[in-house]
Amino acid sequence: MSGAVVSSLPVCGSCGAVAAIGARFCEACGTDLPTPAGGQGATPPGEILAAPVPDPAGPVPVPVPEPVPCRECGGVVDADGYCTSCGAKAPRARDHVVEQPQAWVGAVSDRGIRHHRNEDALAVAASEAPGSHAVLVVCDGVSSSEDSDVASLAAARAALDTLAGPRAQGLDTSAGLVAVIGARLEAAADAASRAVAAATSHDHGDSPPSCTFVATVVERGRIVTGSVGDSRAYWLPDAGQARFLTTDDSWAAEQIAVGVPRDQAESGPQAHAITRWLGVDAPDHTPRITTMEVDGPGWLVVCSDGLWNYCSPADELGALVRRIAATVAGEPLATASALVDWANGQGGHDNITVVLARLGADPDSPLPRDQTGSSR
Known part of the structure; x- marks a missing residue:
C-alpha cells in the first residue's frame, strides 16, 4: 500500500493477521481487536499491535509480529496462515478452545474433522463454590x-456480558429468583x-449472519435455561431420569x-432445518425458558449439535457421559474434552462444543457404579 496512512491498521497479536479498518474480531482466529479510544469492548487476550500513523518528520515503521512456527516442520507460517516451508495450514x-472458569465447570469447543473453521462459540463464568x-x-x-463464525462469537460474548452482571440477591422465594x-x-x-x-453488513446477501x-x-440449586434454535441443555442425574x-x-x-420417532425425525433430509435463530432475518428470538431444581448429584450439559448428532436421547447421553467421566475420575x-x-x-461432521458442570455432589464422593460394581 502506498500513500499516506490516514488511520491505524489493527494487527492481531494472537496470529499476526492484519484486519480491516473498523473490524471488531480477527477473521483468522476470532480474537478481539482493539476498540477505538472512547469505545467499549472486552480486553483482548494477548498483545494487540497497531500500525501507527506516520509522523510528518519521517516514516514510522509498522510493528511486525513475531514469526509463528509451523507445528508440522518448525518452519515459518506466513501471514496467509500457511507454512512457507511445507505448506501446512497452521491451526487457528x-x-x-478450552475454558475452565472453576474446577467444577469445563468447556471445550472444536472445529471437528469435516469443517474448515469453527462456527461454534462458548462463553462461561462460575463462582468458586461448586x-x-x-x-x-x-x-x-x-x-x-454469511460470517456465521462472527455471529456466534459476538452473540455468546454479548449474552455472557448480560448474564454475568450483579446476581439476584435477597430473594426469599424460588419463584422470585426464577x-x-x-x-x-x-x-x-x-x-x-x-x-x-451489529456484525451484519448493510449489503448482506440472502443469508445474513x-x-x-x-x-x-x-x-442456589436451580437451573434456568433459555434457548433459540437447536443447541441444547441436558440434566443427567447420577440416579433417576435424564431429561432435556x-x-x-x-x-x-x-x-x-x-x-x-426421534431417530427417524433426526435422520431425515431436513433434520437440522431450524425454525428460529438469532439474526436480522429472524422471525422471533424470544428464548424458551425452562427451570428445574437440582435434587441430587448429576451433570449439566450444554452443547451444540456436533455432540448430540451422535447421541441425541437424554438417557443415552447420560450413559455416555457417566461412562466417559468414570475414565477421567469425573473431572469436568x-x-x-473426552466427549x-x-x-x-x-x-466429526460438525463443529463440536461441550460445556459441563458437576452439580449436587460432594467433590470427594466417588462416581456412581452399576450393579456389577464397575464404574459406568
Whole structure:
C-alpha cells in the first residue's frame, strides 16, 4: 500500500493477521481487536499491535509480529496462515478452545474433522463454590449463512456480558429468583441478537449472519435455561431420569411433537432445518425458558449439535457421559474434552462444543457404579 496512512491498521497479536479498518474480531482466529479510544469492548487476550500513523518528520515503521512456527516442520507460517516451508495450514486459535472458569465447570469447543473453521462459540463464568453460581452459553453459527463464525462469537460474548452482571440477591422465594433469572435470559437473548445485527453488513446477501443460542444459569440449586434454535441443555442425574432442558426450534422437533420417532425425525433430509435463530432475518428470538431444581448429584450439559448428532436421547447421553467421566475420575474439563474426542471419533461432521458442570455432589464422593460394581 502506498500513500499516506490516514488511520491505524489493527494487527492481531494472537496470529499476526492484519484486519480491516473498523473490524471488531480477527477473521483468522476470532480474537478481539482493539476498540477505538472512547469505545467499549472486552480486553483482548494477548498483545494487540497497531500500525501507527506516520509522523510528518519521517516514516514510522509498522510493528511486525513475531514469526509463528509451523507445528508440522518448525518452519515459518506466513501471514496467509500457511507454512512457507511445507505448506501446512497452521491451526487457528478458535479451532480448539478450552475454558475452565472453576474446577467444577469445563468447556471445550472444536472445529471437528469435516469443517474448515469453527462456527461454534462458548462463553462461561462460575463462582468458586461448586454448584453455587454459573453462566454457560453456547451459540452455533448457521453454516449456510454469511460470517456465521462472527455471529456466534459476538452473540455468546454479548449474552455472557448480560448474564454475568450483579446476581439476584435477597430473594426469599424460588419463584422470585426464577422470574429474575428468566428476565435476564430474555435480556441476554436480546443483547446477543443486537450483537449479531451489529456484525451484519448493510449489503448482506440472502443469508445474513445467524446463529443458535442456549444459555443456562445455575443459582442456589436451580437451573434456568433459555434457548433459540437447536443447541441444547441436558440434566443427567447420577440416579433417576435424564431429561432435556430445552426444546429444539427445528423441523425435526415438530415431527417428533406429532409422533414421528426421534431417530427417524433426526435422520431425515431436513433434520437440522431450524425454525428460529438469532439474526436480522429472524422471525422471533424470544428464548424458551425452562427451570428445574437440582435434587441430587448429576451433570449439566450444554452443547451444540456436533455432540448430540451422535447421541441425541437424554438417557443415552447420560450413559455416555457417566461412562466417559468414570475414565477421567469425573473431572469436568477432562470429561468435556473426552466427549469432544468421542464425537470426532464418530466422524466429526460438525463443529463440536461441550460445556459441563458437576452439580449436587460432594467433590470427594466417588462416581456412581452399576450393579456389577464397575464404574459406568
